Amino acid sequence: MAEMLNQNFEAVILDMDGVITQTARLHAKAWKKMFDDFLQSRDGADFKPLNLDKDYNTFIDGIPRFDGVRSFLKSRNISLPEGGPDEDGQEPSVYSLGMRKNEIFLGLLKKEGVHVYEDTIQTVKKWKKEGLKIAVISSSKNAEYILDSAGVQNLFDVRVDGVISEKEGLSGKPAPDIFLEAAALLGAAPEKTIVVEDAIAGIKAGKSGGFGLVVGVARKGEASEMEDAKADIVVKQLTEIYSSNK
Numbered sequence: 001m002a003e004m005l006n007q008n009f010e011a012v013i014l015d016m017d018g019v020i021t022q023t024a025r026l027h028a029k030a031w032k033k034m035f036d037d038f039l040q041s042r043d044g045a046d047f048k049p050l051n052l053d054k055d056y057n058t059f060i061d062g063i064p065r066f067d068g069v070r071s072f073l074k075s076r077n078i079s080l081p082e083g084g085p086d087e088d089g090q091e092p093s094v095y096s097l098g099m100r101k102n103e104i105f106l107g108l109l110k111k112e113g114v115h116v117y118e119d120t121i122q123t124v125k126k127w128k129k130e131g132l133k134i135a136v137i138s139s140s141k142n143a144e145y146i147l148d149s150a151g152v153q154n155l156f157d158v159r160v161d162g163v164i165s166e167k168e169g170l171s172g173k174p175a176p177d178i179f180l181e182a183a184a185l186l187g188a189a190p191e192k193t194i195v196v197e198d199a200i201a202g203i204k205a206g207k208s209g210g211f212g213l214v215v216g217v218a219r220k221g222e223a224s225e226m227e228d229a230k231a232d233i234v235v236k237q238l239t240e241i242y243s244s245n246k
C-alpha cells in the first residue's frame with residue numbers, strides 16, 4: 001500500500017459523512033425512518049421497509065438529497081410530483097419527503113452531536129505536514145454546519161458541498177463534478193490527487209474523474225462492493241495508509 005502512495009501526490013480530497021464525521025449512520029437512520037413512515041402510510045401494515053444494506057447503499061448513499069428521494073422511489077416504481085417550497089406539504093412529493101428526512105436528520109444530530117473519526121483527523125494532519133493540499137467535499141447541504149460543530153473546518157484548504165454544488169450547477173455523484181471542482185480550486189491535477197470515499201457513488205465518481213488513487217473506507221466491512229466499484233485500495237481506517245509522499 002505504501003508503494004501505491006509513493007507517487008508524488010499533490011492533494012487529497014475527502015468525502016465528509018462517514019469519512020471525516022460519524023454522520024453517515026445518522027443520515028441512514030433518518031432516511032429509513034422517513035421512507036418507512038411514508039411506505040407504511042401508503043401501503044399499510046404489509047409495507048416493504050427500506051433495507052439499509054441493499055436499498056440505502058445502492059440508491060441513496062452519498063448522493064444529493066432530492067436525487068436520493070427520486071432514486072429510491074424509482075427503485076420501488078413509485079411516482080410522485082416534484083413539489084417545492086410553496087406546496088402546502090399535505091401531499092407527499094419529492095420535495096416534502098426530502099425536507100422531512102432533513103428534519104429527522106437534524107433532530108438526530110442535535111440529540112447525538114457531531115463526532116469525528118480520529119483516524120481521519122490524524123491522517124489529514126500528517127498529510128498536511130507532508131505538504132499535501134486537502135479538500136473536503138460533501139453532497140450534503142448541512143456540511144458547513146457539521147464541520148463547524150465538529151471544530152474541524154480549518155483543517156481543509158477548500159470545501160465544496162451541497163450548497164455550493166447547487167449554486168455552481170454541479171451534477172451530483174456518481175458524476176465526478178464535485179471532485180473535479182475541488183481539485184481545480186486546490187490547483188491540483190486529478191491524476192496527482194487522492195480521493196477518499198465511503199460510498200459506492202463516490203468511488204464511481206472518483207474513478208470516472210480520472211483521479212490518481214481512489215481509496216474506499218469500509219468501516220463496516222463493505223469492502224467487496226467497493227472493490228467491485230473499482231476502488232484502488234480499500235481500508236478499514238485511514239491510518240492504514242502510511243505515506244511519506246516522497
Ligand SMILES: O=P(O)(O)OC[C@H]1O[C@@H](O)[C@H](O)[C@@H](O)[C@@H]1O
Pocket residue numbers: 017024027028060061062063064065068102138139140141142143162199
Ligand atoms: O440532505 P443533505 O444533508 O443535504 O445530504 C445529502 C446526502 O449527503 C451525503 O453526504 C450523505 O451520504 C447522504 O446520505 C445524504 O442524503
